[in-house]
Amino acid sequence: MPVIELKDVSKLYGFGDATTIALDEITLRIEKGEFVAIMGPSGSGKSTLMNIIGVLDRPTHGTYILNDRHVARLRSGQQARLRRDKIGFIFQSFNLLPRLNVIENVALPLAYKNMTQVRRLKRAATMLERVGLGDREYFLPRQLSGGQLQRAAIARALVSDPSIIIADEPTGNLDSGSSRVVMELLSDLHKEGNTILLVTHNPELTRFASRVVYVQDGAVIGDEQSAIGEVSKIARKMITLLPKTTEEDDLAGVSALMKSIPGGDKLLSQARKRGRKRATKPTKRRRKTNLRGKR
Amino acid sequence: MFKGYIKMAITSIRRSKWRSLLTMFGVIVGIVSVVTTVSLGEGIKHQVTGEIKSYGSDVITIRPGRLVNRDQHGKVKSVNIINSFTANTITNADLKTIAGTHGVKQSVPLAIVSGKATSESVSDDNAIIMATTPDALQLINQKIEFGSFFTDTDRAAHAVIIGPKIAQDLFQENVPIGRTLKVRGQEFVVWGVFQASSSSPITAATDFNKSIVMPYNVAKSLSDSPPQISQVLVRAENTSQINQTIQNITIELKRAHGDQEDFTILKPDETLAATSSVVTLLTSFVSGIAGISLFVGGIGIMNIMLVSVSERTREIGIRKAVGATNHQILSQFLTEAMVLSITGGVLGIIIAVICSYLLRIFTSLTPIVTLPVILVATGVSLLVGIIFGVIPAFQASRKDPIDALRYE
Ligand SMILES: Nc1ncnc2c1ncn2[C@@H]1O[C@H](COP(=O)(O)OP(=O)(O)OP(=O)(O)O)[C@@H](O)[C@H]1O
Ligand SMILES: [Mg+2]
Numbered sequence: 001m002p003v004i005e006l007k008d009v010s011k012l013y014g015f016g017d018a019t020t021i022a023l024d025e026i027t028l029r030i031e032k033g034e035f036v037a038i039m040g041p042s043g044s045g046k047s048t049l050m051n052i053i054g055v056l057d058r059p060t061h062g063t064y065i066l067n068d069r070h071v072a073r074l075r076s077g078q079q080a081r082l083r084r085d086k087i088g089f090i091f092q093s094f095n096l097l098p099r100l101n102v103i104e105n106v107a108l109p110l111a112y113k114n115m116t117q118v119r120r121l122k123r124a125a126t127m128l129e130r131v132g133l134g135d136r137e138y139f140l141p142r143q144l145s146g147g148q149l150q151r152a153a154i155a156r157a158l159v160s161d162p163s164i165i166i167a168d169e170p171t172g173n174l175d176s177g178s179s180r181v182v183m184e185l186l187s188d189l190h191k192e193g194n195t196i197l198l199v200t201h202n203p204e205l206t207r208f209a210s211r212v213v214y215v216q217d218g219a220v221i222g223d224e225q226s227a228i229g230e231v232s233k234i235a236r237k238m239i240t241l242l243p244k245t246t247e248e249d250d251l252a253g254v255s256a257l258m259k260s261i262p263g264g265d266k267l268l269s270q271a272r273k274r275g276r277k278r279a280t281k282p283t284k285r286r287r288k289t290n291l292r293g294k295r
Numbered sequence: 296m297f298k299g300y301i302k303m304a305i306t307s308i309r310r311s312k313w314r315s316l317l318t319m320f321g322v323i324v325g326i327v328s329v330v331t332t333v334s335l336g337e338g339i340k341h342q343v344t345g346e347i348k349s350y351g352s353d354v355i356t357i358r359p360g361r362l363v364n365r366d367q368h369g370k371v372k373s374v375n376i377i378n379s380f381t382a383n384t385i386t387n388a389d390l391k392t393i394a395g396t397h398g399v400k401q402s403v404p405l406a407i408v409s410g411k412a413t414s415e416s417v418s419d420d421n422a423i424i425m426a427t428t429p430d431a432l433q434l435i436n437q438k439i440e441f442g443s444f445f446t447d448t449d450r451a452a453h454a455v456i457i458g459p460k461i462a463q464d465l466f467q468e469n470v471p472i473g474r475t476l477k478v479r480g481q482e483f484v485v486w487g488v489f490q491a492s493s494s495s496p497i498t499a500a501t502d503f504n505k506s507i508v509m510p511y512n513v514a515k516s517l518s519d520s521p522p523q524i525s526q527v528l529v530r531a532e533n534t535s536q537i538n539q540t541i542q543n544i545t546i547e548l549k550r551a552h553g554d555q556e557d558f559t560i561l562k563p564d565e566t567l568a569a570t571s572s573v574v575t576l577l578t579s580f581v582s583g584i585a586g587i588s589l590f591v592g593g594i595g596i597m598n599i600m601l602v603s604v605s606e607r608t609r610e611i612g613i614r615k616a617v618g619a620t621n622h623q624i625l626s627q628f629l630t631e632a633m634v635l636s637i638t639g640g641v642l643g644i645i646i647a648v649i650c651s652y653l654l655r656i657f658t659s660l661t662p663i664v665t666l667p668v669i670l671v672a673t674g675v676s677l678l679v680g681i682i683f684g685v686i687p688a689f690q691a692s693r694k695d696p697i698d699a700l701r702y703e
Contacts, residue, residue, distance in 0.1 A: 056616055057697040077620040083696075084618020095613050095700065099310065109617040111299055156617065 001068070003164060003195055004030040004053055009062035011048050011218075022048040024218035025062065030197070032163070035190040035228075037206045038199045039235055040215035046199045049215065050168045053197065054089045055079050084109050088157030090167040094149045096141040096156070103128060103137040106155045113160065127155035131185060147178025154185055165189055166197045171205070183208055203235035300630035307603075307631055308638070318599040319639030321592025322679060326643025326672050327650065328585035334651050334662035336578040340571055341663055353534045354434055354563060355541060357393065357527040357548075359384040362559040384557040385524045387515075389548060393527055396547045398540035400532040403431040406522035408514050410479045412507055414465040422461055423506045424478055426514030426522050434528040437503050442472045442487030450512045456487040458504040476507070479517045483509060502659070537562060589675065592639065593683035600632050600687035611691055612699030625692035632684020633677060640676025644669055 011023040022045045030036055038046050051057035052064060055071055064071045066082065074082070083089070096105045107124035115123075128134055131151040141149060150170055157165060167186060171179035179202075187208045190196050198209065206212050212232040214222030226232035308315045385404075393402045408424040432444045445454050455476065462471050462485075475482050489503045514522045531540040541560050549556055604611070611624060619627075651662035 051697050054616075056700070077622065080615065080618050080620040080623075083616060089616055091700075095616065097610055097613055099306070108614070112614075112617070112619045112623055117299075160618070 001032075002029040002065075003032045003067055004028070005065040006053070006059075007063045007065075009049075009052060009059045009064060011045070011052065011057070012060045021218050023052070023059070026215075026218070026220055028213070028220060028223075030195060032195055033190075033193050035186075035196045035208060035210045036198070037209035037212045037226075037232070037235075038197060038215060039201070039203070039206070039212060042201075044215045045218040046215050047168050048218075050166050050197060050199055053164075054087050054166045055082050056089070080112075084112055085160055086162050086164060088154075088160070088162040088165045090150070090153055090157050090165065090170045092169040092172040094141070094153045094173075096149060096153060098141050101138050101140055102133065102144070102152050105141065105152060106159055108156060109160045124155070124159055127159045128152070130158070131155045132181070145178075146173050147175070147181060150174060150178065150182055151185070154182065158189070162194075164195045164197070168199045169201070170198070171200065171202070179205075203231050206230075206232040206235045297626075297630075300627050301634060303627055304631040304634040308635060314599065315635060315638075318595050318635060319592070319642065321588060321595045322636050322639030322676055323592075323643040323646065325585050325589030325592050326640050326676055327647045328588060329582050329675070330644055330647035330664065330668055330672050331650050331654075331662065332578050332581040332585065333668050334647065334664045335654075335660060336574040337663040337665055337668070338661040339574050342661065353530060353537065355529040355531065355537065355544075356561045356563075357385065357529060357544065358559045358561065359524065359526075359557070360559065361557060363561075363565075383523055384552070385527060387521050387524075389551060389558075390524070390527065392547050392551050393529060393544055396540070396543045398532050398536060398543050399529055401430045401434060401530045403428045403434050403528050404511060404524045405431070405526050405528065406511060406514060406524045408478065408509070408517060408522050410517075412461070412465065413477045414474070417465050419461065419464050421505055422464075423502060425506055425508050426511045427508060428511050431508075431528070434530060435503070437492060438490040439487045440490040441470045442485070444487055445510050450510050452510060453481060453483045453513060454486040454510065455483040456489060456508045457485055458489050458502075458506045459491045460504040461507055462488050478507070478509070481517065483507075589679055593636070593679040596632055596635055596680065597683040597687060599635075600628065600684055601690070603631075604628060604687050604691040607691075608694060608699045608702040611694050612696055612702065615694070615696035616700060621692040624694075625688045628688035628691045629681065629684050632688065633680035636676045636680030636684070637673065640673055640679075643676070644672050647672075 006026055006028045008025045008027055009023055010021065010025050013020040013022055024045075026045075026049065038049065040046050048057065052059050053066075055066070058072060067086065071079065071082070096102075097108070100108070103121060103124045106127055107120040110120040110123060125134070125137060128137055131154055133148060133151055133155065136144060136148060136152075141152070144152065150173070154170070157167075165186070170182050170186075174182065183205060186196055186198065190208070190210075198205065200206075206226055207229055209226055209232065210228060212222070212224055212226050212234050213220055214234055222234045222237075224232065224234050226234075390402070390404050393399060404427060406426045408426055410424060412419050412422045412424060429444065429446050429450070432439070439456065440459070442456070444456055445452055455478075457465075457471075457476075459469070462469060465471070465476055466474055466485075470488060471485050472487065474485050476485065477483070489506070492503050511522070529540070529544070531537050533540075541562065544560060545556070548558055552558070614624060614627075648664050651664050654660045654662055
């Protein structure tokens, strides 16, 4: 029985000629205890997908079944309770409340559960201990480093003991040392039997995953099991297919990826040149069907 | 959970102290004006009640002018406040008519003597100089602290009984008996000093603390025109026949006035009713104005809450993302508006209490801040918070989590 089941889920933005198809009839099942790495170029719809799975957003079409419940049929209060109890969301930009101190931030989900303040803070303190921030409880977010912020955000995501943890580029703003700490935390959670969804641009991080899903243009174009400890094949293959988008900020996304492979710097400068050339003349998008066929 | 909302609200209000204070300003002004006005009214009613006690509960008051309109059952329907200051329709001759009416046991005029009183060193503009007859002492129920009141044999004596305040003002002593003061060029000897009584500003003629009382006959000789009679106090022979006596006086006076009812006869409790209705009218008028100020204050709160909700869109997004329900977000912002307005209300009450205290010290007004007034004021400010906070709070609660999270 899958914990997460998406059937023909689409997400459209805008209307008429300006319609953007962020998700294009995605069908996806995720079993309990899987560690799924979601990869794909910038703008491919990864975040949109995570937001829908995390019940922050709702699909335009299609059905989403979470723990055997049709999410669309739930009232907003029930959806909020799902976010509070079943899902821990970790954002690239941390999303801590700047005016609450670390322990209050971590205890925030519990504040919406009828729990006494003493118990809330105790539980939050345990979580902070676990992510190695036991000595930063009364710091304000602005007094922490990026890595510490993300660990605090992880503590918050874990505080109500959710079974699904969704991390949308949790290491995107972190250096490699901090990234490693974050990934080890996620890996521990996976070992404890939690379901983990991780969006990343870094193929190295697929070492922690049991499955890699590759998204492009709002569709799943690659989906394979991957041995833990190894960089997934599909992720490696995708490196050769990249870079391909033309926007300047896309290049920034690619550069993060390039750094992780040997000789990446050289590739990167080539990519920049190519990118600039392409920016002048529009190129045809790579067909996604041929890749889909391979699956 | 509710405690949590209040804590959140206080944190967020303290974060922008000045803004919050300015927001509360309208509510503060509104509450201060309502509480002060109502307290003033309470004070006046209280004084009038005290005055009736000091007259005795069986004393009929006759005043010049048509002060009240009655319905067919003789109940006071409305009060004409203006008339009470202008009318001069009870004359010297009427006094005899009243005294001679069947059923009247005692009747005394209370007349105003215009002018000021001077001692050797000081002159007092605030003194209320009155003239009356010896029986007055029994009708006004005002006790003499020192000395004595004039009696029937002293009708022509240049004697005065003064209030304790006048004793202090003119002679700087408590018992200035035997000393002299001058009114309209004539000398008067102080015979007695009244006991201190609760002052009553609305019927100034009877503030005995500040009064100088002289024999009526002497007052008549002070000037060409007879002193203006502000009221006549009457005691009926039989307390159970007050109504009959009133009717008799009415008939007699009307006959004397050429069938004109240009006077008002008030039963003891009606004096209170008449004053009360004037006070209530004034109070509700000022309260209406204060209500507008409260409304404006409410709009101010709504405005700030709307700004706050849009400024804190991202916070709302984060709270929703970690599991806050719409209802919980609504409660959070509604509580904030309520805390804002109730803080304004409490500040307003405190300022009003201080104002009342200052009024008591520096004027002859004696406002009384009662517990019901405080409770109602608190309730009203809470209500303002709810009414004007609900729309912004609703807006906050309806924000889409993902849109709110993306808000810059
Ligand atoms: N609120 C929105 N309104 C309009 N279009 C949107 C909105 N959010 C996302 N999109 C579009 O949907 C597509 C998918 O966006 P999404 O954020 O899911 O990409 P992503 O895979 O997470 O990219 P990245 O790796 O850069 O984070 C993009 O083309 C984007 O422009
Ligand atoms: Mg994204």
